[in-house]
Amino acid sequence: DTAVSQTPKYLVTQMGNDKSIKCEQNLGHDTMYWYKQDSKKFLKIMFSYNNKELIINETVPNRFSPKSPDKAHLNLHINSLELGDSAVYFCASSPDSLYEQYFGPGTRLTVT
């Protein structure tokens, strides 16, 4: 069974479009995250979500918004896509912010 899954794995779209990436975890974890990994492999945390408390990295544009329909899901919605949004986006979960995180396989977003 896949612990943390993301869909789609690849997403190619044009500038100005709106897109969503879905994330689901079946580990029963309370905390979920979204990360952006750039071409130099640098991991930047975008959001963490714990029991309906959303912590936003202040550097993330408000075009990005996480949506959590329930504890097992944290989707990422992106409005008005820009070229600089091209990256690999990872979802992760953990039982608590202190403990190890379990990562999804990533979604490679390409904006043309």
Add this chain to the structure above:
Amino acid sequence: AQSVTQLGSHVSVSEGALVLLRCNYSSSVPPYLFWYVQYPNQGLQLLLKYTSAATLVKGINGFEAEFKKSETSFHLTKPSAHMSDAAEYFCAVSDRNNDMRFGAGTRLTVKP
């Protein structure tokens, strides 16, 4: 806030040689420390973790790391490199006050 510094963005070793990947951390409270590995086109996987028990931690695939409080270090080692160890390695720190923070990553290349 806590942080980690990985010394060396790229490390190259010969197959069978010692692997040493360096990580120094900064934290105002007792930290939890982690090493993750990322193979090409995959998400991050936990290699090992330090959670205030034994200072020498053994992980998967023959890797180990030693927590040295006096040096604020958590270096990752493996006695003999294998071609399959080629990947990106990330050191990370977490504590009760903050979300996990990742280092910039070290790319390990293994030469035949």
